Amino acid sequence: MTDFRIREIKARQIFDSRANPTVEVDVILENGIHGRGIAPSGASTGQFEALELRDGDPARLDGKGVSKAIHNVLSVIAPALIGMDARNQAEIDRKMIELDGTPNKSNLGANAILPCSMAVAYAAANAMGLPLFRYLGGANAKVLPVPMIQIIGGGAHAVNSIDIQDFLVIPMSAVNFAQAFEMVVNVYNAAKKVFTEHQKPLSIADEGGFWPTDFKSNEEGLILLTEAIHRAGYKPMEDMAIALDIASSEFYNAADGTYTFRLENRTFSREEFVELLCGWAEKYPIVSIEDGMSEVDWEGYQLLTKRLGNKIQLIGDDLFTTNRARIQKGVDMGVCNAVLIKMNQIGTITETMDAIEQTKSSGYLPVISARSGETEDATIAHLTVAANAGQLKVGSVARSERAVKWNESIRIEEFLGEGGVYLSKHIFDRVIKE
Numbered sequence: 460m461t462d463f464r465i466r467e468i469k470a471r472q473i474f475d476s477r478a479n480p481t482v483e484v485d486v487i488l489e490n491g492i493h494g495r496g497i498a499p500s501g502a503s504t505g506q507f508e509a510l511e512l513r514d515g516d517p518a519r520l521d522g523k524g525v526s527k528a529i530h531n532v533l534s535v536i537a538p539a540l541i542g543m544d545a546r547n548q549a550e551i552d553r554k555m556i557e558l559d560g561t562p563n564k565s566n567l568g569a570n571a572i573l574p575c576s577m578a579v580a581y582a583a584a585n586a587m588g589l590p591l592f593r594y595l596g597g598a599n600a601k602v603l604p605v606p607m608i609q610i611i612g613g614g615a616h617a618v619n620s621i622d623i624q625d626f627l628v629i630p631m632s633a634v635n636f637a638q639a640f641e642m643v644v645n646v647y648n649a650a651k652k653v654f655t656e657h658q659k660p661l662s663i664a665d666e667g668g669f670w671p672t673d674f675k676s677n678e679e680g681l682i683l684l685t686e687a688i689h690r691a692g693y694k695p696m697e698d699m700a701i702a703l704d705i706a707s708s709e710f711y712n713a714a715d716g717t718y719t720f721r722l723e724n725r726t727f728s729r730e731e732f733v734e735l736l737c738g739w740a741e742k743y744p745i746v747s748i749e750d751g752m753s754e755v756d757w758e759g760y761q762l763l764t765k766r767l768g769n770k771i772q773l774i775g776d777d778l779f780t781t782n783r784a785r786i787q788k789g790v791d792m793g794v795c796n797a798v799l800i801k802m803n804q805i806g807t808i809t810e811t812m813d814a815i816e817q818t819k820s821s822g823y824l825p826v827i828s829a830r831s832g833e834t835e836d837a838t839i840a841h842l843t844v845a846a847n848a849g850q851l852k853v854g855s856v857a858r859s860e861r862a863v864k865w866n867e868s869i870r871i872e873e874f875l876g877e878g879g880v881y882l883s884k885h886i887f888d889r890v891i892k893e
């Protein structure tokens with residue numbers, strides 16, 4: 460019998476796609492098998508997320524150093540985990556939650572806990588000779604994700620551009636993941652031509668989408684993206700639909716409950732902002748809107764859900780922060796119909812899988828998501844299939860830290876062969892009723 464007990468835990472500082480430091484953890488088992496986890500990092504972070512522990516020393520790395528988080532891995536987490544059986548993921552995650560002792564991982568830091576949680580899962584999977592998705596999801600893990608892929612990136616990911624954060628596309632008519640991805644690549648290439656024809660500079664935003672320079676309005680993004688879909692030879696909505704991440708918490712004015720588009724110098728009441736989004740959903744081939752309202756504007760969210768909740772997917776990201784209590788509040792209030800799932804918003808693999816489970820059992824759709832700061836880690840491609848979640852959002856097709864997730868999904872699809880399932884536009888059957 461091979462020995463699955465944890466022998467050693469290493470932690471080091473490496474750098475992510477924004478050249479920010481992040482934490483990498485290696486877990487080594489008694490049988491010599493390794494597993495590795497790396498913490499991703501957000502820019503438009505929700506105020507209810509688990510805490511990312513940064514050193515805060517302005518003299519070094521802009522205060523973004525992670526030596527405290529690394530110290531916590533080596534001096535608090537490692538001594539407690541060494542000797543534990545790596546197959547007991549839930550027990551190990553529970554142990555780290557106890558060691559931290561706070562509701563938002565603010566003691567040890569989610570960026571200390573999560574890479575340990577990931578590395579333990581990989582070590583156990585590797586020791587069993589299983590791909591991570593099979594280890595985490597078991598024999599019935601088989602659903603490939605419908606991809607949600609960014610073509611234009613604004614907001615917090617492209618300073619001094621436009622207010623809306625993500626203009627993305629979702630292939631609707633593909634028959635499998637590989638084809639879906641190829642279709643998006645065609646739209647990306649078409650968008651490059653459309654941008655050039657409209658004399659827009661081709662700069663690249665944080666997640667690899669085009670940086671919207673020289674835009675007169677936020678709506679211009681929708682106009683250009685719809686043009687790119689046509690240009691690639693696809694029928695809008697039928698073949699290729701648009702998804703938006705408004706990330707509206709970034710431009711919400713808490714004092715008076717209004718929303719401001721700085722680019723256009725326009726301020727909207729919550730009712731007016733709901734109207735604006737409804738108008739766009741009528742006019743453009745939009746199938747999904749994320750964070751349409753602010754993370755604290757439950758009233759606005761109720762309004763938006765009443766208007767669009769049966770027509771398109773409405774995702775809560777900053778609103779829910781992969782947090783079971785917040786998801787439950789949303790379900791009880793009938794707010795949104797989908798939940799963005801980010802591992803580092805909550806901090807362990809077990810809690811992430813619990814949040815997906817809760818989302819599904821509430822009749823909501825889970826959408827697994829990367830962060831704007833990413834690395835070569837491809838865990839979310841596996842997590843998506845492990846949980847039969849059905850949707851994956853990873854920024855653009857370009858840039859390697861994004862491509863690793865998409866390429867891994869292509870490999871998983873090949874691995875599953877005839878056993879794989881791709882739901883295509885039917886993923887939305889549960890939410891689109893009108």
Ligand SMILES: O=C(O)[C@@H](CO)OP(=O)(O)O
Pocket residue numbers: 500501502503504505615624625666704706776799828829830831832854
């Ligand atoms: O808002 C989001 O959904 C993510 C990914 O696009 O951004 P960030 O990681 O900066 O929160």
Ligand SMILES: [Mg+2]
Pocket residue numbers: 704706749750776777799
């Ligand atoms: Mg978001």
